Amino acid sequence: MSLALAKRAEKVAAARGVSKVARSPRGFMAAWKRGEIDDYWCRRRAAFLKRHVAQAAQSGEVMWKNGQPTRRHLALVMWAWTPTPGRLAAWLRKGA
16 A cells, blocks of 8 residues: 555544554654665564454454444554555545
């Protein structure tokens, strides 16, 4: 997914109190904005995504509820991943 899309979703994540660590000055989003995604961040991102996508799949979680991305979905977005980038972009355009 694009950084521009994640930045737009970041405001929603902040308002909903999602991914405080990933959004912190020392978190993934800050490193991504600075263009500092190195092997360390790639490994951390891969581990986070693997863990959370597996947990969601195992428990049958949906990524969208009542027309909005779930908290877990927003957390995944803060780590540069969404299963539905087009839908997320459209939702954000509508004034999320």
